Amino acid sequence: MFFSGRTNRFPVVSADTANFLSNAIRYTETGRIILGCRRRANSIVIEVWDTGLGIPEEKLQEIFQEFRRLRPQDPSRDKGLGLGLAIVDKISRVLEHPIRVRSTEGKGSVFSVEVPLGELALFSEIQGPRMQEAPNGLNGADIWVIDNERAICQGMHTLLSGWGCNVVTALSLEDLLSKVDPRHDPVDMLIADYHLDDDQNGVDAARGVAKLMDTPLNVLMITANYNKELKQDIRELGYFLMNKPVKPLKLKTTLLHLLKDRNAQ
Template sequence: RDLLNNIAREFRQMAQAEDLRLDFVPCSAVVESDSQLLARILRNFLTNAIRYTRSGRILLGCRREGEDIWLQVWDTGPGIPEDKLTEIFQEFKRIRPSGAPADKGLGLGLAIVDKIARMLGHEVRVSSVEGKGSVFSVRVPLGRLQPSRPVVTAPLALPGDGLDGARVWVIDNDRAICQGMQTLLEGWSCQVVTAVSLTDLERQLVIETSPVDLILADYHLDNDENGVDVVDAINRRRRTPAPVLMITANYSNELKQQIRDLGYLLMNKPVKPLKLRSVLHHVVHNRR
């Protein structure tokens, strides 16, 4: 209920700005999912619905089916041709509805939805009728409220304490990984900039003076680049070098020693969120 209420309130204002009506059917079901990632899916659905619907309304609601709940976004937009329904979930695939401005397209948003849904084990569906509208749905299993746990009154030094506003630059040649990392870090109240290369980062900020608390870089990048060289190029241009966390699937002792000799932190893939959060807290705490 809280998740849907918050999202409906957020997007109702966006819909009104486009002269659209957003209707919302509340639902108090308990589901088993990750609230932040599920919200990311619904926000992508609603963003596209508002973007492509010229007039009419958008509906956010739920349908129960056995032991599952379908969370759905309906719109009265232009619809999607049947032969394009699977293409819209492909990375960088853009489909321009008839009459829509050329700068509007389905870019990475739905590709990210597909990746998140697969990670969560949720099914995503889309149905559409050209000229009438579309329905985007995600199926989430019903769950049960867990018994209340005793409240710990003693103060705990949690790994996530003090992360509000932490500034993190993420450099990875896989845009989907960049988006996933951005979702994770923003869920911890970090300010995140993602880039697939040094050139991409330069387009978004001034490397010499932009504030940063941690550079999180993948070791293997495109075009024979590696994260060590990119980070070195960044820090040589800064008055105070930024802390670095290098991420790699390479477990060789030689690379491990090289990264340690440079004074960088190292984390092997697959990255565990709790460990990443702990490292980020340690770095940010020492800089403040």
């Protein structure tokens, strides 16, 4: 953690740095690697510098694509699948933590992520009346998430947990049912991506969960498909719909609206 001795504010550090360090070690045969941070008004920029292979200008965006790797100088160390930076990029987009990269081929690279500062609450405050604030907020909401991309599940878990939700994520209906029991476990909202693996979709997954429940299931369907017929079909099922890309603020506002009566039930 990167604490400042002058304030009770601290940065929310993601796992991006670990991936940056791993890549720096992999692609730096000689020289050095530096991990540092720069303080800004309401955030901290965490940087990883290396004196490794460097990246050609035309490949700077390509490295964030799945299954894309640069060839390290020692092939025996090339054991990655090329998913690391792709996952980092997706999680960072969900959390709105900007990632930047600068590189000179043959000289090295600098990877950075900017993370916000948070408030470090005192123990007495945690135990105090603030725990009772915002009775109609998301604190304590039970939310299940189905998405076939593990990185999105990780990002959604981090995001929703930060809003006080109790979160269970799964890659498929079967995965979800191995973690929860819809007959007995409480759930306020199921968030499902429409496109899943193995010719499955979020609508079928939602139906699979709903048929095991005695009470209606609230469903928020997320899709990159802008087809009007699909939108109409989802709405006729009584599901709520959001199109990608989903911004955290928009998602939070939507959940607050959909769950506004949760505590009054």
